[in-house]
Amino acid sequence: MNPVKKTISCGILLAILLLLGGTTVRAAGLEADMVIFNGKILTADNPNPASFTTAQAAAIYDGKFVAVGNNAEVLAYAGGTTKRIDLAGRTVIPGLLETHLHMYGSASHFFPPNAPQVAQTDRGIPYTNKTDFLAALRDVVAKKKPGEWIISSPGFGGTVELMQGAITIQDLDKVAPNNPLYLHWEVLVWGLMNSKALDPLLARYPKVEGIVRDAAGKPTGLVTGNANPLYWYEFLPQVPPELLGPYYKMELEEIAAQGITAASSRLLPNHLAAYSWLHSRGELPIRMPYTFEAMSRSEITEAISSRIIGVQGGSGKNIWGAGDNWLWIIGVTPISLDSIVSAASACVREAYPRESLNFPMWKYQFYGPYGLCRLQSDQYPDLNVIKKVAESGFRITGMHVGGDRAIDELFDVMDKLVELYPDVTGRRWAIDHCEAVHADQIQRAKKLGVMFSCAPGYLYNGDRGAVGAFKEIFKDEAKAANAVIPMRSMIDAGLRPVIELDAHGFHPMTALQVFITRKDNTGKVWAPQQAISRQEALYAYTRWAAEYFLRENIMGSIEPKKLADFVVLDKDYLTVPEAEIGRIDPVLTVVEGKIAYSQPAFAASQNLPVVGYQGDRSRWNRGVPSAARPAGPGGGGM
Numbered sequence: 162m163n164p165v166k167k168t169i170s171c172g173i174l175l176a177i178l179l180l181l182g183g184t185t186v187r188a189a190g191l192e193a194d195m196v197i198f199n200g201k202i203l204t205a206d207n208p209n210p211a212s213f214t215t216a217q218a219a220a221i222y223d224g225k226f227v228a229v230g231n232n233a234e235v236l237a238y239a240g241g242t243t244k245r246i247d248l249a250g251r252t253v254i255p256g257l258l259e260t261h262l263h264m265y266g267s268a269s270h271f272f273p274p275n276a277p278q279v280a281q282t283d284r285g286i287p288y289t290n291k292t293d294f295l296a297a298l299r300d301v302v303a304k305k306k307p308g309e310w311i312i313s314s315p316g317f318g319g320t321v322e323l324m325q326g327a328i329t330i331q332d333l334d335k336v337a338p339n340n341p342l343y344l345h346w347e348v349l350v351w352g353l354m355n356s357k358a359l360d361p362l363l364a365r366y367p368k369v370e371g372i373v374r375d376a377a378g379k380p381t382g383l384v385t386g387n388a389n390p391l392y393w394y395e396f397l398p399q400v401p402p403e404l405l406g407p408y409y410k411m412e413l414e415e416i417a418a419q420g421i422t423a424a425s426s427r428l429l430p431n432h433l434a435a436y437s438w439l440h441s442r443g444e445l446p447i448r449m450p451y452t453f454e455a456m457s458r459s460e461i462t463e464a465i466s467s468r469i470i471g472v473q474g475g476s477g478k479n480i481w482g483a484g485d486n487w488l489w490i491i492g493v494t495p496i497s498l499d500s501i502v503s504a505a506s507a508c509v510r511e512a513y514p515r516e517s518l519n520f521p522m523w524k525y526q527f528y529g530p531y532g533l534c535r536l537q538s539d540q541y542p543d544l545n546v547i548k549k550v551a552e553s554g555f556r557i558t559g560m561h562v563g564g565d566r567a568i569d570e571l572f573d574v575m576d577k578l579v580e581l582y583p584d585v586t587g588r589r590w591a592i593d594h595c596e597a598v599h600a601d602q603i604q605r606a607k608k609l610g611v612m613f614s615c616a617p618g619y620l621y622n623g624d625r626g627a628v629g630a631f632k633e634i635f636k637d638e639a640k641a642a643n644a645v646i647p648m649r650s651m652i653d654a655g656l657r658p659v660i661e662l663d664a665h666g667f668h669p670m671t672a673l674q675v676f677i678t679r680k681d682n683t684g685k686v687w688a689p690q691q692a693i694s695r696q697e698a699l700y701a702y703t704r705w706a707a708e709y710f711l712r713e714n715i716m717g718s719i720e721p722k723k724l725a726d727f728v729v730l731d732k733d734y735l736t737v738p739e740a741e742i743g744r745i746d747p748v749l750t751v752v753e754g755k756i757a758y759s760q761p762a763f764a765a766s767q768n769l770p771v772v773g774y775q776g777d778r779s780r781w782n783r784g785v786p787s788a789a790r791p792a793g794p795g796g797g798g799m
Contacts, residue, residue, distance in 0.1 A: 192240025193220040194754055195725075198232045200248030201733065205255050205704045205718040210696040213718075219253075221725040224753035229719055246749075246767050252733045254699060255719050256422025256726035256752065257669050258706035260614045260661045261559060261593045264424055265405075265432045267665030268412035276408075277400045279431045280345065280393055282312045288319035291327050298336045307339040310398055320346050323353055323383075324527055326373075330355055330382030343397070345389065350500050350533070352384040352392060359384070362392055366460055370540045386540030387460065390496060394458035399431050402438035409435050411774070413446045417757040418774040419669050419781070420747040422726040423448035423710065427494055427559040430455075440488045446757045446773065448726075450482070450491045450710045452559030456546050457496045466549040469493075474554040476587035482711045486724065486753075491711050492558030492591070495546040498567035500533045502596060502630045507563030508534035508570070509597075511634050519625050520633070532563075536570040544574065551578040557590040558709070563627075565597040565644070572605045579609065586610035591709060593661060594619065596627040597644045603654050612709060613656065615646040615701075616663040617672040621782075623681030642688035648676055648701070649691040657705040660698070671743035671784035673698045678739050695735055695742075725754040729763070743784020 198218035206229075207213040218235035220228040228235050239245060265279060275283055286297045294315070301311055315323060322328075323344075333342050333355035341358035345351065354362075359380060362369065371386025384392065416424055428436070428451045439445050453472070456465050472483045473490045482490045500506030505513045505523045512530035517523045535541040550557055562568055571592070579585050586609055592598075595615035598606075606613065619627035631641035643650075651658045660672055676698045679686050693701070707717025716724050729749035737745065748763035749756065750773070758773030 193222050193227060193238040193243045195221040195244045195246065196235055196239045197246045197248055197253065197729070198236060200251055200253050200729075202229065202253040202719055203699065203734065204229060204720060205700060206720045210694065210700045213696070216719070219719060221754045224725055224755075226719060226721050226723055226725050229721060246769070248729060251748070252730045252735070253719070254728050254730065254734060255703040255717060256728055256750070257420045257702050258710060258717065259416070259421045259424040259669065260659050260706055260709050261426065261616065261663050262416070262424050262661065263426050264412050264416065265409060265426070265428070265435070268408050271408040271411040277404060279400055279405070279429060280312060280397055281314070282310050285314045285316050288315040288323060291322065294328070295332060295336055298342070302337045302340055305340050309340055311337060311340055311342040312397065313344055314346050315344055316346070320351070321522070321525060324351060326381055326383065328353065328382070330359065330380060333382060343392070347500060347504060347506065349390045349393070349496060350385060350506065352389040353382050354384060355382065361396055362388065365395075366391070369460060386538070387542050390458045391460065394429065394454070402435040405431075405435035406438045410439055410444055410446065414758070414774040415776070417446045417750045417752070418747065420728040420750055421447060421669055422728070422750060422752045422757070423450060423716070425450045425452065425491065425559065425710065427452045427454050427496070436488060445487050447752055448486065449488045450712070451488070452492045452494045453490055454494060454496060456493050456549060457542065460542070462542055462545050462549050466553045466555070470553055473556060476584040480556065480588065480711055486712070486715065491709070492556040493550060494557055494559045495543040497561035497563075498535055498543065498571055499563050502563050502627055506533040507596065508532045508567035509564040509634055510566045510569070514633055517633055519629055531566060534566060534570060536567070536574065547571070547574055548578065551582045551585050556588045560591065560593055562592045562594055563596050565599060565602070568592060568598065568602050572602070572609060575609050589708065594663065595646045595658070597631050597641075598647055599644055600650060603647070603650055603656065607654055607656060613651060613658040614661045614709060615648060615658050616661045617646065617675035618664050618667055620645050620679065620687055621675050621681050623683055623685060626681070628681070628687055639688070643691060645687070646676070647691050648693045648697075652693060652697060657708065658701055659706040659709050660702045666780045666782055668743060668781045668783055669702065670745045671782050673702065674739065674742035674784045676701070677742065699734070726752050731760075
């Protein structure tokens with residue numbers, strides 16, 4: 162039979178069988194590819210988190226669930242070739258759906274030293290003082306051929322002198338007269354270039370916003386505003402996807418070992434090329450919904466928006482993202498509305514204090530007392546991007562927001578846009594992170610149809626994270642605690658917030674624990690009234706997250722006709738003590754009926770192959786006080 166006709170015939174037959182009972186499947190000569198039984202399957206099959214079905218077994222055929230129920234009902238789908246997995250009482254949950262994680266960046270720990278990456282040719286050079294820093298740069302340049310790029314980051318902690326102009330374009334020209342040299346920090350806010358790197362930008366865009374100039378009008382080498390992200394998009398060298406792809410795959414395999422079956426991020430074209438390369442080879446371990454950054458990194462927003470019409474659009478039930486169920490676009494983004502609270506660059510309602518032991522950058526206030534409010538700045542194209550998003554029928558996702566004033570400013574813009582484009586309220590625009598969200602903003606979000614994606618690290622990092630920062634800004638601990646990831650208030654208002662990690666190594670089960678307990682890395686409880694139930698936390702990471710991905714009809718729960726994405730756990734999520742939720746481990750992660758990860762002992766007990774990431778887990782944050790780390794989204798990840 163023609164392979165295409167065979168595929169179509171099987172698809173039609175499967176559709177018919179899904180409407181019929183298990184005995185019909187057997188009578189038709191078909192049998193399930195896999196059956197899991199003797200378990201506690203948390204199906205998430207009801208819109209109400211308190212009312213979902215707990216099943217014993219499920220059958221999978223052609224990558225979809227065809228039956229979910231008790232052992233007898235489901236085992237009727239098994240035949241001679243069916244893979245039977247005896248769960249022996251273990252708990253099963255839908256695959257976790259991660260809405261904001263920079264997988265391409267966190268893959269860096271798999272790359273060999275100085276292997277080319279997107280926006281990086283060389284490892285970071287710590288800044289201590291001008292003399293030592295320039296000497297370190299000379300050592301890097303000495304190993305390069307003329308014309309080879311040097312792209313690196315000095316790290317955020319020692320960049321004050323750089324932002325103050327301690328190193329000039331003339332200094333860098335002396336160090337690297339024959340190589341383009343570009344340093345960047347604070348996630349797209351700042352860059353520093355020599356003439357070899359800067360001249361092509363000025364030649365193409367002589368009036369671009371963000372070129373820092375001296376009193377005589379000459380460039381100092383510092384770039385900010387639109388110039389910096391535009392430079393990433395149009396001028397940095399592209400890394401071949403076959404060089405990136407293998408390491409990106411390793412990171413996705415590590416994520417799968419944590420129970421995540423789909424993960425989303427903002428992608429540059431070079432990132433997307435690598436994931437597309439993996440997809441073309443059938444090597445994506447998990448699903449990759451993504452947000453596209455094209456409109457946000459150029460002076461010609463109007464032209465770009467007109468060229469990508471159709472890749473994502475619609476509203477209400479008719480909202481789409483082009484691609485298939487492994488790699489698809491879920492929205493576009495203006496990147497961010499501000500920057501990070503630890504640098505006093507999140508856009509806030511109340512002024513930053515000048516003195517802070519935990520946040521020493523605050524005393525410099527490079528962006529003024531209220532931070533970097535990009536919608537009010539003529540240095541950034543974000544306001545124009547948001548307007549074009551509304552006009553072009555797009556959806557906003559993956560958008561970093563660090564401060565409460567930034568949310569106010571977005572909602573003020575949206576109020577006006579809804580008058581022109583009423584369907585904006587049905588497009589599920591999203592605000593990521595939930596670093597500080599107040600009761601009045603939750604009500605405005607409900608009116609505007611805005612989703613929230615919330616990261617646990619902003620609370621988990623305690624006094625050194627966002628909750629500690631806003632405690633100092635508000636001069637009111639209770640107010641800060643109630644504003645940082647306020648999931649209870651959101652759910653009670655009728656919203657369906659979702660969970661994100663926004664940090665490599667922050668284990669998703671630890672994330673669930675934080676939302677349930679509201680405890681930081683010292684054990685301190687912040688605003689216990691904002692805690693949510695285990696069932697609600699599970700929904701925020703599965704069923705509700707599927708809405709963020711525009712795929713709620715086919716993923717997010719364990720039900721017939723939905724994609725067979727699920728995770729088998731080593732402990733019972735519903736009954737294990739709260740303090741141990743973060744130490745629950747997946748023993749099996751399945752994506753579309755195929756094993757993406759198997760724990761060796763469990764695999765041996767079921768005669769399954771050992772699949773996926775089996776490496777170091779010491780960097781995974783498992784939710785105990787001793788696991789506290791200074792790094793993470795509490796400092797303001799993007």
